Amino acid sequence: MARIDLHLHTTYSDGSFSPHEVVTMAHHAGVSTIAITDHDTTDGLPEAFTRASTFNLHIIPGIEISSQFRGKETHILGYFVTWQDPTFQRRLSFMRETRCTRIPKIINKLKQLGVVITEEEVKDVAGIGSIGRPHIAQVILAKGYVKSVKEAFERYLGHGAAAFVPRDLPDAAEVISWIQEVGGVAVLAHPGWVEEKQNGLSPFCEALKECGLQGLEVFYSTHTSKQISEYLFLAKRLDLLVTGGSDFHGQAKPGVEIGVGRGNLKISEKLLGPLEAARTSK
Numbered sequence: 001m002a003r004i005d006l007h008l009h010t011t012y013s014d015g016s017f018s019p020h021e022v023v024t025m026a027h028h029a030g031v032s033t034i035a036i037t038d039h040d041t042t043d044g045l046p047e048a049f050t051r052a053s054t055f056n057l058h059i060i061p062g063i064e065i066s067s068q069f070r071g072k073e074t075h076i077l078g079y080f081v082t083w084q085d086p087t088f089q090r091r092l093s094f095m096r097e098t099r100c101t102r103i104p105k106i107i108n109k110l111k112q113l114g115v116v117i118t119e120e121e122v123k124d125v126a127g128i129g130s131i132g133r134p135h136i137a138q139v140i141l142a143k144g145y146v147k148s149v150k151e152a153f154e155r156y157l158g159h160g161a162a163a164f165v166p167r168d169l170p171d172a173a174e175v176i177s178w179i180q181e182v183g184g185v186a187v188l189a190h191p192g193w194v195e196e197k198q199n200g201l202s203p204f205c206e207a208l209k210e211c212g213l214q215g216l217e218v219f220y221s222t223h224t225s226k227q228i229s230e231y232l233f234l235a236k237r238l239d240l241l242v243t244g245g246s247d248f249h250g251q252a253k254p255g256v257e258i259g260v261g262r263g264n265l266k267i268s269e270k271l272l273g274p275l276e277a278a279r280t281s282k
């Protein structure tokens with residue numbers, strides 16, 4: 001059975017390959033269905049669909065929206081979204097504006113710490129993409145202040161680090177409703193990431209389910225087999241759909257490849273039927 005990969009980033013957010021390139025790579029990797037899930041933007045989708053039409057590759061229109069829940073940054077994936085909807089697009093452009101206003105604040109804090117970079121440098125790295133901390137990290141790295149993107153996050157940009165600036169994020173319940181308003185299916189991204197910062201994933205997911213959450217990204221590049229079995233159990237108990245994706249970012253996240261993650265990720269096509277059945281008709 002062919003592999004699928006429902007979590008991929010392109011240059012339209014913080015990935016290093018264009019939608020055209022990502023689709024080509026997915027085709028060569030033997031992946032049958034992908035979802036492009038850029039942060040707070042669907043602008044890469046037309047290019048991805050155009051490229052996919054030359055292959056026998058199926059694309060699910062997706063998105064990854066940043067939100068907050070119980071005081072923690074929480075990423076919600078949306079699948080089968082009617083992304084052209086004007087209200088949905090207005091919401092996304094508002095989300096991208098909050099990203100922009102945060103950048104100069106971070107740059108200011110960095111300056112006080114002796115790390116001197118400019119907004120233009122960050123914009124150059126972001127290109128057409130939805131601007132974010134990974135782009136700042138790349139500038140800090142290029143200018144030799146740190147030795148890796150990881151170090152940039154640990155020392156300066158990560159939650160609680162020296163130059164961290166909290167972003168005004170919408171509540172997860174709100175983001176889930178945005179996705180469902182346009183016929184999409186709302187899924188909690190990388191629960192392993194949530195578990196690291198939150199005591200007890202189970203009550204967190206239960207509360208999200210009350211807000212309308214429909215699925216859990218059980219299969220993910222960094223999840224151990226122990227985590228996968230725990231999350232499968234949790235999804236079953238809470239009657240949540242099971243999804244999976246690599247969270248491929250290209251060179252921006254080295255070592256994670258389309259369809260296989262860090263090498264042992266295998267996401268079955270069988271997950272697609274229930275996911276598609278859960279979409280609300282629009």
Ligand SMILES: [Zn+2]
Nearest residue numbers: 064075189190
């Ligand atoms: Zn994420």
Ligand SMILES: [Zn+2]
Nearest residue numbers: 007009064247
């Ligand atoms: Zn992601």
